Amino acid sequence: MRKHQVIAAILLAGFTAAGAKADVWPQNVNGVTNMKHIAISLNGSNVVATANLDESPLDLINFGESHFSPANVLDTKAYNDQYGWIYEGFDVPAAGDAIWIEVESQSFGLETYEGAMRPMKASHSYDPIFSTDGSADIWRFDRMMTHNWYAVTDPGEYSATYNIYVGDELSGEENLSFNPTSVTLTWTYVPEPASALLLSIGAIIGLRRRNSTARTNR
Numbered sequence: 085m086r087k088h089q090v091i092a093a094i095l096l097a098g099f100t101a102a103g104a105k106a107d108v109w110p111q112n113v114n115g116v117t118n119m120k121h122i123a124i125s126l127n128g129s130n131v132v133a134t135a136n137l138d139e140s141p142l143d144l145i146n147f148g149e150s151h152f153s154p155a156n157v158l159d160t161k162a163y164n165d166q167y168g169w170i171y172e173g174f175d176v177p178a179a180g181d182a183i184w185i186e187v188e189s190q191s192f193g194l195e196t197y198e199g200a201m202r203p204m205k206a207s208h209s210y211d212p213i214f215s216t217d218g219s220a221d222i223w224r225f226d227r228m229m230t231h232n233w234y235a236v237t238d239p240g241e242y243s244a245t246y247n248i249y250v251g252d253e254l255s256g257e258e259n260l261s262f263n264p265t266s267v268t269l270t271w272t273y274v275p276e277p278a279s280a281l282l283l284s285i286g287a288i289i290g291l292r293r294r295n296s297t298a299r300t301n302r
């Protein structure tokens with residue numbers, strides 16, 4: 085084994101050891117209070133949605149951690165939980181109806197897992213929603229603040245457009261006496277720290293190689 089191969093093996097072994105830490109709950113990305121809410125309300129027969137997009141697209145981050153079940157659906161993925169659905173105003177759907185959110189279109193590879201309030205991540209269901217893993221493309225919003233988990237595997241730009249409507253609380257069948265609305269959310273995943281670290285190992289190896297070449301040429 086050449087010297088640089090030994091160095092690489094030692095560094096990679098170190099990574100594996102670091103990666104074998106105890107399970108954790110996923111992190112509230114960019115801080116628990118840094119929330120981007122989509123506020124939904126009813127104005128007469130109109131569904132209204134006001135989204136806080138001031139820092140969009142939001143970062144999808146791969147922390148390289150392994151998670152307690154059922155949050156282990158996020159293992160090996162980059163994720164973000166800053167977008168949250170909230171309900172505003174006194175006007176609510178009539179008994180038997182509910183607010184439904186339907187994924188109209190979304191980027192290939194974007195996954196969504198059900199959350200709730202951000203600090204209560206140990207009690208989230210982490211159920212796949214919005215077509216993830218063959219789930220339904222509609223999700224009932226029970227008017228309690230809900231921060232779902234958006235996750236991806238590959239770097240890139242991601243977006244999802246949702247149709248927000250009033251529908252039967254059980255079937256989700258649309259109540260046509262209300263006008264639906266829509267909102268588009270966006271995320272971006274740039275290479276995570278682990279990749280940057282691997283790149284720096286490559287740089288170290290490259291440097292060693294150049295140094296030994298220089299010595300040979302002396």
Ligand SMILES: [Cu+2]
Binds near residue numbers: 119121231
């Ligand atoms: Cu919130």
